[in-house]
Amino acid sequence: MSKLSVRKTVSMWAAAVLGFAVSFSAFAADPLKVGFVYVSPIGDAGWTYQHDQGRKAMEGALGDKVETKFIESVPEGGEAERVIRQFASDGYDLVFTTSFGYMNPTIKVAKQFPDVVFEHATGYKTAGNVGNYVARFYEARYLTGVVAGHMTESNTAGYVAAFPIPEVLRGINAFTLGMRSVNPDAQVKVIWVNSWFDPGREREAADVLISQGADVVTHHTDSTAAVQAAEDAGVWSVGYHSDMSKYGPERHLTAATHHWGGYYTKTAREVINGAWESTRVWGGLAEGMVSIAPLNDEVPADVAKQVEGVTAAIKDGGFHPFQGPIKDQGGEVAVPEGKTMTDEELSTMEWYVEGVLGKLPK
Amino acid sequence: MTETIVGILLATLGAGTPLVFATLGELITEKSGVLNLGVEGMMLIGAVCGFAAAAESGSLWFGVVISMFAGGGMALLFGILTLTFQANQVAAGLALTIFGIGTSAYIGLDYTSVTLPNIDPIQLPFLSDIPVIGRLLFSLDPLIYLSFAMFGAISWFLYRTKGGLVLRAVGESPESAVSLGHHVIAIRYLAVWFGGAMAGLGGAYLALVYTPLWVEEMTAGRGWIALALVVFSTWRPSRVMVGAYLFGGVTIVQFHIQGFGVDIPSQLLSTLPYLATILVLVLISRDIHTIRLNAPASLGKPYHPDL
Numbered sequence: 001m002s003k004l005s006v007r008k009t010v011s012m013w014a015a016a017v018l019g020f021a022v023s024f025s026a027f028a029a030d031p032l033k034v035g036f037v038y039v040s041p042i043g044d045a046g047w048t049y050q051h052d053q054g055r056k057a058m059e060g061a062l063g064d065k066v067e068t069k070f071i072e073s074v075p076e077g078g079e080a081e082r083v084i085r086q087f088a089s090d091g092y093d094l095v096f097t098t099s100f101g102y103m104n105p106t107i108k109v110a111k112q113f114p115d116v117v118f119e120h121a122t123g124y125k126t127a128g129n130v131g132n133y134v135a136r137f138y139e140a141r142y143l144t145g146v147v148a149g150h151m152t153e154s155n156t157a158g159y160v161a162a163f164p165i166p167e168v169l170r171g172i173n174a175f176t177l178g179m180r181s182v183n184p185d186a187q188v189k190v191i192w193v194n195s196w197f198d199p200g201r202e203r204e205a206a207d208v209l210i211s212q213g214a215d216v217v218t219h220h221t222d223s224t225a226a227v228q229a230a231e232d233a234g235v236w237s238v239g240y241h242s243d244m245s246k247y248g249p250e251r252h253l254t255a256a257t258h259h260w261g262g263y264y265t266k267t268a269r270e271v272i273n274g275a276w277e278s279t280r281v282w283g284g285l286a287e288g289m290v291s292i293a294p295l296n297d298e299v300p301a302d303v304a305k306q307v308e309g310v311t312a313a314i315k316d317g318g319f320h321p322f323q324g325p326i327k328d329q330g331g332e333v334a335v336p337e338g339k340t341m342t343d344e345e346l347s348t349m350e351w352y353v354e355g356v357l358g359k360l361p362k
Numbered sequence: 363m364t365e366t367i368v369g370i371l372l373a374t375l376g377a378g379t380p381l382v383f384a385t386l387g388e389l390i391t392e393k394s395g396v397l398n399l400g401v402e403g404m405m406l407i408g409a410v411c412g413f414a415a416a417a418e419s420g421s422l423w424f425g426v427v428i429s430m431f432a433g434g435g436m437a438l439l440f441g442i443l444t445l446t447f448q449a450n451q452v453a454a455g456l457a458l459t460i461f462g463i464g465t466s467a468y469i470g471l472d473y474t475s476v477t478l479p480n481i482d483p484i485q486l487p488f489l490s491d492i493p494v495i496g497r498l499l500f501s502l503d504p505l506i507y508l509s510f511a512m513f514g515a516i517s518w519f520l521y522r523t524k525g526g527l528v529l530r531a532v533g534e535s536p537e538s539a540v541s542l543g544h545h546v547i548a549i550r551y552l553a554v555w556f557g558g559a560m561a562g563l564g565g566a567y568l569a570l571v572y573t574p575l576w577v578e579e580m581t582a583g584r585g586w587i588a589l590a591l592v593v594f595s596t597w598r599p600s601r602v603m604v605g606a607y608l609f610g611g612v613t614i615v616q617f618h619i620q621g622f623g624v625d626i627p628s629q630l631l632s633t634l635p636y637l638a639t640i641l642v643l644v645l646i647s648r649d650i651h652t653i654r655l656n657a658p659a660s661l662g663k664p665y666h667p668d669l
Contacts, residue, residue, distance in 0.1 A: 041467060041578045044475035073578075158621075164628070191620045192628035198582040199573040201613070204377055208617040211369040223580075225573045228477075247477060247575070358623035 035087035036070035039099035045242035057261025076101025088113040136284030138174035140256035142321035145178020158209025160219035243293035255293035377610030384588035387560025394553035395533035395660040399455025402585025403462020408433035408562025409569035433562020533658030594643035
């Protein structure tokens, strides 16, 4: 062994020991750095607000074991890639990217930072260091439909919807099935506003639905305008994303809400313990990822009880909102008795169930 | 059926009003020869400041007044850049919009969870009891009446007063206006300020009356529509009204069409307001001579007395 190579070997060992010591001390003392990328401002209600509530819940549960940072209003696309890369190169250990359009940027950055764990919401791509999570919003939608089915007198609900994609269609269908499970005459009118966020338009669409006879209004858009429109017109509303009762103190029946805190806490804990693995998670009522907001006082006790019953059945797997028999809009059997739609079928859903009015835009 | 039609017309008035305010304001600004592309930003600042003032004071009217000052203040900022320092109007206007989007979001941080009471419509005695017409014209919310009044005042001012003549002269040929002894820069400052105040009012209508809440970027592009309306209405107030209500009306009608389940793709329907408004305004204004007559000849060109 030459002198040079001895020195080399020693220094390699030294570096290894030092490196181990550094990483060990990091493991023991330094908090896990967790970054969040949000697509819109946090605000007071809505999609990003619920994610931020999740972040806070995680901080509450893990205390000084985690250190979090978020960046709001990050446009999907190139800008997102820059923000995600910045988190990774700033030494963040775990990065949650919380909008569908962040999928490709997340995968791209993840390739360059194999030691960082990424979790992307609502997409479908995974990688060795990229997990994927989304919630079964339709389970909560079904429950709110049950409430709406009992409370409607005109047997017509109005649905202000953003874009005709499977995610939104699942919500419309689940809501309609829920309504018709307790009120077979119920129908759901849908108006597409072709925008995720435009309070003025959402309001106009809700007003039109009300003027066309809807006495329950719900929405799959990001503002609270539909709930306010219902309050002003004196008809019922069902919120989405967050409990929106503040915007409809008298007429807000309930809301289909999302809860990410449990999942964020569990994921961070797994990363800290070195037990994290890339998975695709689609959690619902059972996992606590979706829920419904407290019912309006006007909702009769027996309805509340029924909703509790259905909730329990969905949680323990005894009931699935999309179990047959389900007819499509034209009255043809789409899901036969004894069958339940698979997750694959649900995630590509592009048809209306019976009871939805109007034709599906293609 | 009457009920549906009255409903559509009432909703049209509501949907058109923010555009009426913002577009009439920009019309005055452009008539003086200044192109302010910052309408969206001024609307947002007007909306958030009006909302905050109304929430803090409990007075909606105080909110309305503040929104005008806030929008006007933004416009003065633009005026200082472009009129005093001769900055490029297009660039300064775009910057004003970006500045307005960010600043309004910052000011509004504490107000995203606040709700405001509704403004009750004014029921004019006796008149509001007339069937159909009574509901359409005589029991509206006060800001809609204000928008009617503004339309009347601006039309009268532009074409029936000496002040209007001077304003138009400044927009046509600032050099000639100066030679007649008019202070071009001062007049342009006033026109720019007025445009900002009206944009602020348009924003206030959205945040205080239409959807009584504050959320970031709640104007959702209406400032840009207002800019387009000024051009397509060939700088004439009556056509601004046609354009604004047409845009609002077609938006409402296409929602009704969807609600009735007519088999037209909703993506196509949502382009209708834009298509219909442009088509109608282009058709009624297609005479090139009247366009030349009404378009301010020095629009967008900087003017400096020493040059």
